Amino acid sequence: MRIAFSAIPGVRVGNAQDDHAATGVTVFRLTTPAQAAVVVLGGGPASRETETIAPERSHPLNALVFSGGSAYGLAASDGVMRSLESHGVGYDTGIALVPLVCQSCIYDLGYGSATIRPDAAMGYAACEASFADNDPRSGNVGAGTGATVGKAAGMQHCQKAGIGYSAAQIGKLKVGVAVVLNSYGDIYSAGKKIAGMRTPDGKAFADSFETLLQVTAGNLFTSTTNTTLAAVFTNGDFTPAELKHLAQMASAGMARSIRPAFTSADGDTVYALSVGEENERVAGASIDAAGALAASLLEEAVADAVRSAVGDSTRR
Numbered sequence: 001m002r003i004a005f006s007a008i009p010g011v012r013v014g015n016a017q018d019d020h021a022a023t024g025v026t027v028f029r030l031t032t033p034a035q036a037a038v039v040v041l042g043g044g045p046a047s048r049e050t051e052t053i054a055p056e057r058s059h060p061l062n063a064l065v066f067s068g069g070s071a072y073g074l075a076a077s078d079g080v081m082r083s084l085e086s087h088g089v090g091y092d093t094g095i096a097l098v099p100l101v102c103q104s105c106i107y108d109l110g111y112g113s114a115t116i117r118p119d120a121a122m123g124y125a126a127c128e129a130s131f132a133d134n135d136p137r138s139g140n141v142g143a144g145t146g147a148t149v150g151k152a153a154g155m156q157h158c159q160k161a162g163i164g165y166s167a168a169q170i171g172k173l174k175v176g177v178a179v180v181l182n183s184y185g186d187i188y189s190a191g192k193k194i195a196g197m198r199t200p201d202g203k204a205f206a207d208s209f210e211t212l213l214q215v216t217a218g219n220l221f222t223s224t225t226n227t228t229l230a231a232v233f234t235n236g237d238f239t240p241a242e243l244k245h246l247a248q249m250a251s252a253g254m255a256r257s258i259r260p261a262f263t264s265a266d267g268d269t270v271y272a273l274s275v276g277e278e279n280e281r282v283a284g285a286s287i288d289a290a291g292a293l294a295a296s297l298l299e300e301a302v303a304d305a306v307r308s309a310v311g312d313s314t315r316r
Contacts, residue, residue, distance in 0.1 A: 005136040005165040008176035008233045010034065010275035014130030015142030016122045022112025023068035025076045025122050026142030026163060028178070028231060029084075029130040033060035036102065036273040037243035041251055042227060043264030046071040046105040053102060058240035062089055063127065064271060065103035066143035066163075066180050066229050069117030073105040076123030083127035104269045106182040107225045108146030110155050136178065138164050139308030143229070147182040149258075149306070150196030150205075151226060159195045161187070164305030166297040172282045173236055175290055177250070177297040180229040181305035184265045185258045189303040227267035228258060230301070232294045237281040238274045247272040249291025253298030270298075 005013075010031050017024025036053045052059045065080055067073035081099045084090055090097030109117070126142065129135060138144075144163030151158045161183075167176035181187070186196025186205065193205055232250045247270040254268060255261045262268050272294070274281065 001169050003167050003169045003174065005167040005176045005178070006134050008167055008174050008275065009235055009280040010277065011233050012130045012134045013136040014126045014128065015135055015137065016125035016129060017142055017145040018116060019145065021116035022146040023108050023116065023118055024142045024145035025065065025067040025118045025126040027080055027126040027130050028064040029127060030061055030063060030275060032277055033062055034273045034275045035240050035243060036061045036271060037240050037247055038269060038271045039244060039247045039251060040269050041262040042266035042268035044227065045267035045269055046074060047269065048074050048077055048103040049100065050102055052100060053240070055240040055244055059100055061102055061273065062099040063101045064231055064273065065101060065123065067103065067105050067118040068108035068143055068146045070105055070107045070109055072117040074103055075120055076118040077101045077103045079120035079123030080127040082120070083124045087131060104229050106143065106147060106180055106227045106229060108182065110225055111146040111148055136165050138162065138304050140311060143180045144305060147180055147305070149181060149183045150186050150198065151184055152197050157197050159198060160309045160311045161195065162305050162309035164301040164303070164308060166300035166304060168293060168297060170289070170293065173234065173285045173290065175232065175234045175293050175297060177294060177301045178231050179298060179301040179305055181302055182226055183228045183258045183261065184226040184263050185260045187302060187306050188257050188259060189299070194303060195306040226265050228254060229269050230254060230298055231271040231273065233273050233275050234290055235276040235281050236274060236285040236290050237283045238287060242287045243272040243274060245287055246291045246294060250294035250298050253295035257299045257302040
């Protein structure tokens with residue numbers, strides 16, 4: 001049964017963006033510290049604190065942040081930490097509260113402004129918004145503000161995308177997926193291309209896969225200027241090792257809907273988090289069922305990110 005993403009317990013979404021510069025931040029604030037895991041599949045990630053959620057460390061997260069701005073955008077987490085601290089959220093070290101925040105960024109500098117990027121103030125605003133409301137909107141919102149797809153032949157041939165969501169419930173188990181879609185490759189839904197690289201006249205789709213096959217080794221046109229980010233949120237009571245398996249299974253949805261995916265020009269990254277209060281979590285759930293469902297939902301979230309986006313794909 002499909003449900004609203006906002007029905008996933010233990011996670012609240014806040015957004016902030018600069019529409020003129022076409023970049024932004026999305027904060028997934030966890031109302032209870034959550035076990036998490038991550039798999040990095042592309043060649044050019046921009047990320048923060050991902051080692052703290054490796055299964056051998058498994059420190060519970062207070063927030064997950066997605067943003068634009070490439071590695072510059074990592075500054076947004078400074079503001080998220082300040083916001084969380086001001087609300088009394090974080091680990092008490094005996095001297096100060098230290099919130100644990102992971103972040104990943106897309107490269108959107110080629111769409112809007114290359115010099116205005118998400119910063120601490122934008123991160124603070126996005127996190128504060130999560131305390132005021134739960135706002136999982138799709139399209140040109142937050143981290144999806146400057147997202148585009150189909151850049152194998154450059155920005156002049158790409159198409160606008162954004163952030164997308166999908167969620168479902170089986171019995172008591174709930175699974176929700178959020179995706180910031182900013183890919184080198186083209187986008188497919190149910191086997192049909194729905195977005196991607198366009199022909200020079202803009203009237204039809206070209207083929208990113210065929211374009212890639214014609215590229216000489218080590219000369220990928222757009223370098224590391226893409227990246228699709230995904231996060232799976234579930235009330236399944238899974239261990240960190242199981243969550244990593246869940247993220248790996250979910251990545252199949254990225255491979256099915258983005259062609260090609262996981263290239264050296266992408267920093268494709270998938271997180272998985274076990275969320276909600278203890279009495280909201282489902283013990284004994286099948287990790288394989290959750291993973292298969294997450295992969296399907298990821299495909300739907302990718303399609304949502306395309307269909308909800310508006311704007312000129314070659315804005316800059």
